[in-house]
Amino acid sequence: PLGQGVAMAVGMAIAERQLNAHFGDDLVNHRTWVIAGDGCLMEGINHEAIGLAGHLKLGQLNVLWDDNNITIDGAADLSTSEDILARHRAAGWHTVSCDGHDHADIARAIEDAMADPRPSLIACKTIIGKGAPNKQGTSATHGAPLGGDEIAAARAELGWDAEPFVVPDDILAEWRSTGERGKSEHSAWKSRLDSDADRRADFESRMMNVVDLVGPAIEGHISALAAEPKTVATRKASEMALGPLTEKLPQLVGGSADLTGSNNTKTPSTTPFSADDYSGRYLYYGIREFGMAAAMNGMMLHGGVVPYGGTFLIFSDYCRNAIRLSALQQVGVVYVMTHDSIGLGEDGPTHQPVEQVMSLRLIPNLNVYRPCDTIETAECWALALQTPDTPSVLALSRQNLPQLRGEGDADWAATSNRCAKGAYRLRAASAGRKVVLAATGSEVALAVEVAEALEGKGIGADVVSMPCTELFDAQDAAYRSDILPADALKVSIEAGATLGWERYTGTDGINIGLDRFGASAPAEQLFEKFGFTADAIVPQILNKLNS
Numbered sequence: 026p027l028g029q030g031v032a033m034a035v036g037m038a039i040a041e042r043q044l045n046a047h048f049g050d051d052l053v054n055h056r057t058w059v060i061a062g063d064g065c066l067m068e069g070i071n072h073e074a075i076g077l078a079g080h081l082k083l084g085q086l087n088v089l090w091d092d093n094n095i096t097i098d099g100a101a102d103l104s105t106s107e108d109i110l111a112r113h114r115a116a117g118w119h120t121v122s123c124d125g126h127d128h129a130d131i132a133r134a135i136e137d138a139m140a141d142p143r144p145s146l147i148a149c150k151t152i153i154g155k156g157a158p159n160k161q162g163t164s165a166t167h168g169a170p171l172g173g174d175e176i177a178a179a180r181a182e183l184g185w186d187a188e189p190f191v192v193p194d195d196i197l198a199e200w201r202s203t204g205e206r207g208k209s210e211h212s213a214w215k216s217r218l219d220s221d222a223d224r225r226a227d228f229e230s231r232m233m234n235v236v237d238l239v240g241p242a243i244e245g246h247i248s249a250l251a252a253e254p255k256t257v258a259t260r261k262a263s264e265m266a267l268g269p270l271t272e273k274l275p276q277l278v279g280g281s282a283d284l285t286g287s288n289n290t291k292t293p294s295t296t297p298f299s300a301d302d303y304s305g306r307y308l309y310y311g312i313r314e315f316g317m318a319a320a321m322n323g324m325m326l327h328g329g330v331v332p333y334g335g336t337f338l339i340f341s342d343y344c345r346n347a348i349r350l351s352a353l354q355q356v357g358v359v360y361v362m363t364h365d366s367i368g369l370g371e372d373g374p375t376h377q378p379v380e381q382v383m384s385l386r387l388i389p390n391l392n393v394y395r396p397c398d399t400i401e402t403a404e405c406w407a408l409a410l411q412t413p414d415t416p417s418v419l420a421l422s423r424q425n426l427p428q429l430r431g432e433g434d435a436d437w438a439a440t441s442n443r444c445a446k447g448a449y450r451l452r453a454a455s456a457g458r459k460v461v462l463a464a465t466g467s468e469v470a471l472a473v474e475v476a477e478a479l480e481g482k483g484i485g486a487d488v489v490s491m492p493c494t495e496l497f498d499a500q501d502a503a504y505r506s507d508i509l510p511a512d513a514l515k516v517s518i519e520a521g522a523t524l525g526w527e528r529y530t531g532t533d534g535i536n537i538g539l540d541r542f543g544a545s546a547p548a549e550q551l552f553e554k555f556g557f558t559a560d561a562i563v564p565q566i567l568n569k570l571n572s
Contacts, residue, residue, distance in 0.1 A: 026346055028068025029319045031088065034059045035078045036323025038086040038144075039298070039308070040330040043278060046304035048228060051217050056139070059088040063101050066090065066109055070347075073316030078144045079117030080311075082300040086144040087135070091125065093153040099164045113146045125149030156183040232329050234357075234413040235274050242273040243407050250399045251437060254428035259421040259466070260363040262402035264289035267333075270406065271295050271306070274331070278324065280308030281335035281361075282317045287423075288335030288363050314340045318347030318360070325356040331410065333359035337369075338378045338420055341385060351416035352390040358416045359409045365395065365420040366520040366539075367555065368467055373545030378420075382465075383522040385418055392495045395420040395519075396444070397469035398428045401492055404444040408493070422467045424548050429470060429490075444490075447497025448508050452476060454485030460566060461509055463489040463529055464518040468537075472518050474559040479566065487513070491529075514569060520557055535569055537562055 037057045044053040065071060078086055090109070094101045110120040119141040123134035131149060138145035154166030157179040171179065180186070187193050192200075218225050246269050255262070271277045272294040280298075281290045291307050298305035310317040314336050321332040341348065341362055351358045367377045385393045392415055394405035402421070409417035429451060431437065443449045448463065452473060460479060464472035469490045476486040489508055491497060497505065509515055515534040517526040523538035530536055539555055552558065 026350070027062075027064045028066075028070040028074070029322075029347060029350060031059055031061055031065055032070050032074035032316050032319030032347075033323030033326065034086060034088070035074045035083065035316070036320035036325075036332070037327040038078065038083040038323075039081065039320060040278075040324040040327035041085055042081075042083065042303040043298060043306070044231070044329045046302075047231070047275075048224075052214070052224075052228060054085075056085045056087055059086070060091065061088050062091045063094065064096055067096075067105060070315045070319060072112075073313035074319070075113055075116045075118060075144075077310065077313060077316055077320065079113075080300070081298075082117065082142065083144045084142040087138050087147065088145065089147045089149055091151055092122075092148045093125075093151045093162075095153045095162070095164050095167055097164060097167055110146065110148060117143060119143040119145045120148065121145065122148040122150065125151035126155060158182050231276060235276055235331055236411045236413060238274055239270070239407045239410045242270050243403055245269065247400055247403050250403065250428065251431045254431050255399050256425050256427050257399060258423055258425050259396050259398070259402045260287070260289045260361075260423060262396070262399040263361060263363075263406065263419060263421055264292065265399065266403040266406045267292050268294075270410070274410075275306070276329065276331045278306045278308065278330045278332050279334070280310050280317065280321075280332070282310045282314045282340070283312045284336055284363075285309070287337070288361055290333070290335040290361055308334075310334065314343040315347055318344035318358075319350070321358045322347060322351050322354060322356055325351075325358050326354065331357070331359075331413075333361055335361040335363065337364045337376060338362035338381050339364070339376050341378075341381050341418070348385070348391065348416065348418070349388055352388050355390065355414040356416060357409070357413040359406075360416065360418045361421065362418055363421045364423045365466060366422070367543040367551045368520065368548045369423040370548045370551065371545050374542040377543035378521065379539055379542060380522045382420055382519070383525050386494055386525065390415050392417045392493055393420065394418065394444070394493050395466035396492050397464075397466055397490050398426055398430065400428065400430045401444055401490065404442045405492055407442060408444060408496070420466065424467065426467055427470050429473065444492045445496065446500050446504065447493040447495065448489055448491035450487055450508060451490040452488035454480070454487050456480055456483055456485035458485040458487055458510075458513055459570065460484060460486040461489055461513045461515045462486055462518060463491050463509065463515065465491050466519070468518040468520055468557065471557060471559065471562075475516075475518070475562050475566070478559045478563045482567075484566075484570070494529075514566065516562075516566060518557070518562065520552070520555075533569075535565055537565075 034057050113120050121134045121137045123130040134147045152162050154161040157175050160166045271292045279290050281288045285291050295307040296305040298308045317334045321334050324330045324332045396402040396405045462472040472488045476488050479486040515530040517530050518537045523536040526536040
């Protein structure tokens with residue numbers, strides 16, 4: 026989609042500079058080239074991207090702008106009168122113009138851009154559809170076929186007599202010589218890489234995915250939590266998990282869209298990535314959620330970097346199209362999205378997510394994790410980093426949550442990731458099971474309270490934690506039936522939209538959720554007001570069982 030290409034290119038340029046700072050010019054020193062149109066530079070995300078690139082002085086980034094003054098609706102001046110070059114200069118870019126139909130002038134502009142230490146915009150003035158005598162310079166050539174008559178007229182106008190799909194020998198030879206130059210450059214680069222075995226091993230390690238490295242990096246942390254349980258917000262639990270991960274995995278590059286202290290995304294082992302120090306592994310993206318998300322896609326596509334970025338869950342709507350592209354392009358970006366429910370409190374309904382978690386679950390090839398405590402948060406981080414072809418969203422609480430698992434569990438094992446199947450039985454019924462309570466995130470502890478109240482009335486209730494519905498859906502029928510048996514009343518509890526939970530609770534189940542906007546009040550008052558208490562939920566279950 027328009028605009029995101031430029032923003033992803035900014036991410037690629039960031040990754041190149043970060044790797045260059047570690048490996049030096051002789052191994053990593055390449056440019057990122059973009060061909061963009063009028064529409065690309067109009068999109069709002071472009072403003073975010075060029076501002077970030079200019080601030081970071083990404084001089085290896087060069088954009089060739091096809092300046093033809095045409096959009097789908099017609100001339101660009103129908104919708105804009107902006108001075109594009111001035112805007113880029115104001116953002117800290119170098120700009121240069123050329124005749125986009127003159128090879129020598131284009132080469133001159135490219136050399137000028139490459140000589141400047143700033144990111145460069147090369148404005149290539151062109152005529153859209155040039156050579157089509159009746160349609161050139163109009164929106165009629167923007168996306169529609171020229172038609173047989175106009176193609177014949179264009180051939181005559183341009184003096185082009187080659188058969189369709191035939192490339193003349195002189196052009197083909199010039200094109201293939203470019204490949205030969207590339208092959209020669211690659212051979213020289215490989216010789217430099219092979220000249221030092223230790224350096225080669227370091228480079229290969231950095232460029233590989235981190236799947237096999239995550240378990241050893243996080244197991245010690247999980248064992249420590251099991252031995253000494255912590256009652257903290259899952260955003261804090263995320264920071265705790267990131268500590269050993271960022272320390273042991275140099276591929277991890279973090280950041281936040283101006284919410285570092287709230288998202289808890291910075292760790293002691295990560296220093297700021299800046300125009301003065303490209304070796305840093307933490308980016309201050311500013312208030313640019315969409316730009317951040319697209320840049321992370323570019324970083325992941327580049328390779329050598331595994332990016333994660335933080336913002337509030339409510340602002341996933343600002344990022345949404347880039348998150349969708351993460352999934353579509355199969356890049357395992359990690360989105361750390363905190364303040365995940367009405368539990369954020371007084372900021373009120375403008376900042377309280379309601380429909381966001383369920384709407385994110387609709388995106389194919391996206392894993393949405395909503396962990397309930399410190400251990401689940403660490404396990405979800407491990408899963409997110411072990412799926413390089415699938416992006417992840419970590420939906421994390423602002424409020425403190427009790428730790429529900431530890432060494433006292435009968436089946437405890439630090440190396441066994443119970444979140445890996447998406448849902449599991451956290452607490453089995455002690456009496457004859459009649460109810461299954463399926464919950465996520467902050468509501469899992471509430472489900473335990475409800476189960477205890479039901480058990481006190483002689484009604485057996487399982488508690489199922491379901492941190493990732495996508496992973497649960499991927500399990501075989503036998504496992505899903507064991508976790509959510511047909512002979513029990515199934516009740517979902519999640520402080521968000523209920524639409525979608527009927528897939529798990531069935532037509533006779535109960536879906537406890539929030540299908541309206543929240544309100545401004547302390548979290549405890551909001552949960553009580555909207556019925557997220559054992560006192561409010563138990564009677565609904567009893568009525569259903571008795572009906």
